[in-house]
Amino acid sequence: MLGASELAANADLHGGGVLAVTARRDTRRRRLLISVRDAGALYCPAAAASAAGDGCELAEHGRGLDIIHALSDASGWDRIDGTGETLACARLRW
Template identity: 40%
Template sequence: MLHAWRIDEDAAHSVLLVVSELVTNAVEHAQPPLALHLRRENRGPRVWVGITDGGPSARGGTWTSSCAHDEHGRGLAIVEALAAAHGADRHPDGTTHWARLPVAYRTR
């Protein structure tokens, strides 16, 4: 999809990293089901990424509970560094964690 939208390679890598971090957080800290939302915004060259989950889990995932503290916990810092804005919206079906990233388009 990012290729079809003509997103340049560096921006595409940033979008994919943010997707990976948000999905990992959802897998480790939320209940299923998970849904990925990706859209190109018409205002400005931006991509909006959202991960909707079933709401907070009562306990952490197996990876989080099995690793040392310094091996996890950087995901939202990465999202914050790459995104122009990010946040979470709670709704009756769960939570959508989202990020809006500035992107550049390929010239050829």
């Protein structure tokens, strides 16, 4: 659940809101594929804080992708052609 929560939190904070969350289970390979689609705004609080000269933003943000990478054996994101939306995915083992 932490992987799905982190992907959704990133989509909400950086991508202009969560549009869809899907989870598919592969019991034979003992994997779970989680994908989150967002509006594609690509807002980065750390970059905004840096531009404003406020380093406090980094104290509470910036760990989501590290958590996703630690929990998954594969992860990534891509733009959806023609919509501007973003799709982020993570493949987790159990």
